[in-house]
Amino acid sequence: MADHGLRERKKRATRELISNVATGLFIQRGFEEVTVAEIAEAAGVSKMTVFNYFPRKEDLFLDRHADRLAELTEVVRSRGAGVSPVAALRAHQHALLASGHPLSGAITGGPGFWWVLNSSPALMARWYEQEREIASAIAEVLASETGEEFRSRMVAGLLTTAITTVFSHAMGRIVAGEDAEVVRREQVAVIDQAFDLVERGVGDFPDRSR
Amino acid sequence: MADHGLRERKKRATRELISNVATGLFIQRGFEEVTVAEIAEAAGVSKMTVFNYFPRKEDLFLDRHADRLAELTEVVRSRGAGVSPVAALRAHQHALLASGHPLSGAITGGPGFWWVLNSSPALMARWYEQEREIASAIAEVLASETGEEFRSRMVAGLLTTAITTVFSHAMGRIVAGEDAEVVRREQVAVIDQAFDLVERGVGDFPDRSR
DNA sequence: GCGAAACTTTTACCGAGTCAAACTTTGTGT
DNA sequence: ACACAAAGTTTGACTCGGTAAAAGTTTCGC
Numbered sequence: 398m399a400d401h402g403l404r405e406r407k408k409r410a411t412r413e414l415i416s417n418v419a420t421g422l423f424i425q426r427g428f429e430e431v432t433v434a435e436i437a438e439a440a441g442v443s444k445m446t447v448f449n450y451f452p453r454k455e456d457l458f459l460d461r462h463a464d465r466l467a468e469l470t471e472v473v474r475s476r477g478a479g480v481s482p483v484a485a486l487r488a489h490q491h492a493l494l495a496s497g498h499p500l501s502g503a504i505t506g507g508p509g510f511w512w513v514l515n516s517s518p519a520l521m522a523r524w525y526e527q528e529r530e531i532a533s534a535i536a537e538v539l540a541s542e543t544g545e546e547f548r549s550r551m552v553a554g555l556l557t558t559a560i561t562t563v564f565s566h567a568m569g570r571i572v573a574g575e576d577a578e579v580v581r582r583e584q585v586a587v588i589d590q591a592f593d594l595v596e597r598g599v600g601d602f603p604d605r606s607r
Numbered sequence: 608m609a610d611h612g613l614r615e616r617k618k619r620a621t622r623e624l625i626s627n628v629a630t631g632l633f634i635q636r637g638f639e640e641v642t643v644a645e646i647a648e649a650a651g652v653s654k655m656t657v658f659n660y661f662p663r664k665e666d667l668f669l670d671r672h673a674d675r676l677a678e679l680t681e682v683v684r685s686r687g688a689g690v691s692p693v694a695a696l697r698a699h700q701h702a703l704l705a706s707g708h709p710l711s712g713a714i715t716g717g718p719g720f721w722w723v724l725n726s727s728p729a730l731m732a733r734w735y736e737q738e739r740e741i742a743s744a745i746a747e748v749l750a751s752e753t754g755e756e757f758r759s760r761m762v763a764g765l766l767t768t769a770i771t772t773v774f775s776h777a778m779g780r781i782v783a784g785e786d787a788e789v790v791r792r793e794q795v796a797v798i799d800q801a802f803d804l805v806e807r808g809v810g811d812f813p814d815r816s817r
Numbered sequence: 818g819c820g821a822a823a824c825t826t827t828t829a830c831c832g833a834g835t836c837a838a839a840c841t842t843t844g845t846g847t
Numbered sequence: 848a849c850a851c852a853a854a855g856t857t858t859g860a861c862t863c864g865g866t867a868a869a870a871g872t873t874t875c876g877c
Binding site: 482521522523525526529558562587591596599604 | 732736749758766768769797801804807812814
């Protein structure tokens with residue numbers, strides 16, 4: 398009764414099959430142009446089963462959210478003593494970039510993902526909802542640590558803004574046709590620029606005299 | 608052919624009627640429990656007409672967005688010389704609070720609004736989409752001023768986080784049953800705390816030694 | 818008043834998502 | 848092994864948000 402009973406294995410396989418079929422269709426034709434019924438048929442399964450595994454259609458595409466959320470909260474929670482949340486997340490962004498992780502944004506496969514995402518308001522809405530869930534989760538970690546409800550929410554919100562802005566900046570450049578390698582190289586400075594703003598404040602923007 | 612032809616007046620009246628009827632029903636029973644067909648009938652109008660005035664059901668409830676957006680961008684755009692965006696928006700938040708404006712969050716009618724909002728994921732999604740539109744609009748103002756695309760987006764994002772976090776903090780307290788007057792009084796400090804974080808950075812969070 | 822333009826209604830339709838009941842498959846106790 | 852329970856899947860019917868097109872109806876310009 399662990400996780401490799403026949404039952405569990407079949408479920409995982411079905412889930413992955415549906416997700417893959419769906420993603421394939423989305424990338425070919427866009428999110429709204431593919432119906433759930435179509436996905437179900439292509440996966441050899443009933444419509445109801447699709448909704449069994451993925452409560453909303455959007456979850457068929459944005460199914461890596463749970464992992465990302467867990468990873469980010471873990472980065473904050475288990476940061477070294479004396480390391481600020483900003484520093485921890487900054488380092489994590491640099492690490493993602495260095496390892497060529499998709500969530501660094503500076504990745505070749507980007508355009509497909511980005512195009513599908515932008516092809517549907519519903520999908521975008523869900524994407525940003527996940528962003529908020531991340532902010533919320535980080536806030537909880539910080540609040541449980543400091544007891545400061547409000548400041549934790551603020552800090553978490555600011556940090557999340559940095560993470561997502563940095564991501565979408567890289568993604569935007571890639572989609573605009575810039576060379577992935579160039580973007581990736583310059584992205585180091587972008588990350589630092591973003592986290593510097595969060596870390597040191599934006600009081601002197603737009604003045605650059607410091 | 609200005610705005611007081613019979614035609615224009617009727618349109619405004621109809622629009623307002625629909626909006627009012629809808630809001631009333633939402634507050635009585637929650638967003639999802641009221642169908643568009645029902646609203647149409649209660650307003651003595653056809654379903655199609657409802658969608659004529661409000662492209663999405665959510666817009667029936669969140670129909671003050673355009674004003675808010677315009678106001679916030681105007682605050683940033685027409686701030687005095689030498690005044691930073693942070694300072695301008697901080698002052699604006701204080702002004703909203705002092706004048707008892709609903710968007711300060713510290714207002715008695717809050718619970719109804721908040722309850723309806725939280726009664727529906729779709730509505731929440733739209734709410735946060737509007738938040739993003741605000742960030743995006745502010746970013747555009749800043750970018751047109753400085754030419755710095757990325758920093759503008761970052762700064763706008765951080766500022767928007769402050770605005771919305773401050774709002775939802777006050778709203779949350781009111782809904783939790785705290786006295787509106789108390790919340791309003793303490794909200795001054797909350798605003799400053801939020802904007803201080805944006806202005807001076809969160810580098811030393813959670814350490815308080817400065 | 819008359820005709821065109823603007824607004825509304827009607828009707829028909831599509832797709833996401835829910836529900837309940839029938840059916841099939843996997844796991845378990847004996 | 849075998850039967851029974853539990854978990855998962857399918858079917859079909861239904862609700863609701865939203866769109867499209869065509870046929871009214873009302874207001875406007877002349």
